[in-house]
Amino acid sequence: MVCDNTTAQSLPSGFGLYLHTPFCRSKCPYCDFFSIVPAKMQEIGSYPALLIQELRQSAKSWDGPLTSIFFGGGTPSLLPVQGIQEILDSACATFGFADAIEISLEANPGTVSPRYLDQLRAAGVNRLSLGIQALADEDLAKLGRVHSRQDSLNAVNAARRAGFDNLSLDLIYSRPEQDLDKLRGEIDQLVQLQPQHLSCYGLTIEEGTPFALMEETGSLALPGEDAAVAAYRCVHEELSKAGFNHYEISNFARPGYECRHNLSYWRRRPYLGLGAGAHSLCGNGWGERLSVPPDLALYRQRLASGMATAESIEVCDQQLAMAETLYLGLRTAEGVSDAAFSHRFGRSIAEVFPVAIKRCGNRLKQDYGRWSFDVDGWLLYDHLIANFL
Ligand code: SF4
Numbered sequence: 254m255v256c257d258n259t260t261a262q263s264l265p266s267g268f269g270l271y272l273h274t275p276f277c278r279s280k281c282p283y284c285d286f287f288s289i290v291p292a293k294m295q296e297i298g299s300y301p302a303l304l305i306q307e308l309r310q311s312a313k314s315w316d317g318p319l320t321s322i323f324f325g326g327g328t329p330s331l332l333p334v335q336g337i338q339e340i341l342d343s344a345c346a347t348f349g350f351a352d353a354i355e356i357s358l359e360a361n362p363g364t365v366s367p368r369y370l371d372q373l374r375a376a377g378v379n380r381l382s383l384g385i386q387a388l389a390d391e392d393l394a395k396l397g398r399v400h401s402r403q404d405s406l407n408a409v410n411a412a413r414r415a416g417f418d419n420l421s422l423d424l425i426y427s428r429p430e431q432d433l434d435k436l437r438g439e440i441d442q443l444v445q446l447q448p449q450h451l452s453c454y455g456l457t458i459e460e461g462t463p464f465a466l467m468e469e470t471g472s473l474a475l476p477g478e479d480a481a482v483a484a485y486r487c488v489h490e491e492l493s494k495a496g497f498n499h500y501e502i503s504n505f506a507r508p509g510y511e512c513r514h515n516l517s518y519w520r521r522r523p524y525l526g527l528g529a530g531a532h533s534l535c536g537n538g539w540g541e542r543l544s545v546p547p548d549l550a551l552y553r554q555r556l557a558s559g560m561a562t563a564e565s566i567e568v569c570d571q572q573l574a575m576a577e578t579l580y581l582g583l584r585t586a587e588g589v590s591d592a593a594f595s596h597r598f599g600r601s602i603a604e605v606f607p608v609a610i611k612r613c614g615n616r617l618k619q620d621y622g623r624w625s626f627d628v629d630g631w632l633l634y635d636h637l638i639a640n641f642l
Pocket residue numbers: 276277278279280281284285286288326327328361384
């Protein structure tokens with residue numbers, strides 16, 4: 254699979270690298286991400302070597318430099334630091350690093366020691382995303398998390414001492430028995446921890462998860478739609494008051510601390526995803542989406558036989574590329590630039606999507622040459638964006 258980035262559509266050079274770690278200590282009952290609980294620790298210890306092999310295989314198809322690297326999962330903080338160091342060394346030798354590259358790693362607060370965080374920072378990871386999710390022990394237990402409130406506080410302190418000055422914290426809201434006062438209290442406590450970035454996701458029920466079964470049998474009741482809307486507004490208001498930019502539907506940052514890796518997804522820039530269950534967007538033609546099947550045995554087998562790990566799942570035509578540009582870009586406060594869209598596709602947004610624009614009404618605004626939704630638009634995002642697809 255050749256992903257030739259030197260195509261007619263002028264994109265900035267370089268790309269982001271996503272590395273998927275499909276291991277967790279235990280499975281949270283709400284989660285449908287691809288991850289397994291390994292039977293033996295060796296399975297995790299041998300995984301970095303597989304990522305490095307896959308990375309080297311990709312060298313012929315992708316032109317660096319790397320602008321960002323994101324270790325996601327699963328639980329990447331289960332990987333040994335030595336393995337992370339070797340992956341970063343190999344990525345740098347293979348593709349080169351752009352100046353001020355952002356290197357993020359997702360960590361479960363129950364899996365990191367001060368020593369681990371010191372070593373991680375020394376290895377070059379410069380952005381840490383801690384999956385705190387809730388602040389009271391009984392709520393963490395209900396979410397099936399392996400960590401406690403104290404683990405989270407310890408991890409934040411240790412991360413600071415290790416020199417992480419770009420720290421992101423995750424919160425899950427719209428949980429059962431979480432009213433607005435309790436939510437405000439949790440947000441306040443998170444803000445007191447002085448993160449640079451917060452990712453806040455409303456709890457949703459994903460098909461096939463234990464929570465889906467519990468909901469079906471009546472042992473789990475999520476807040477209704479009105480309560481979910483009120484919670485979303487509450488998160489927006491509290492974090493805006495605290496000085497965070499609500500820069501994407503679920504993401505908030507101090508100015509200048511927006512996650513550059515994730516912004517590149519929403520700007521529909523090419524990225525390479527490695528690891529079982531990872532996805533890529535190649536920059537050839539109007540874009541091609543690849544996927545590594547979420548199957549560890551198959552992943553190992555393909556690498557052992559020298560085969561490509563990823564399969565093509567979609568070759569985009571111009572119409573799809575235009576729709577995706579809106580679909581992704583309208584998730585962000587910066588929205589989509591009319592000039593950049595016209596430059597790339599030869600037609601303006603208004604020419605391509607007159608009906609969709611009309612249907613979105615005043616939820617879709619055009620300011621200073623950019624189209625974007627406001628917070629009310631984001632609340633209706635699924636409904637409104639369907640007009641563009
Ligand atoms: S730790 Fe994260 S990836 Fe692992 S099961 Fe829980 S939510 Fe899913």
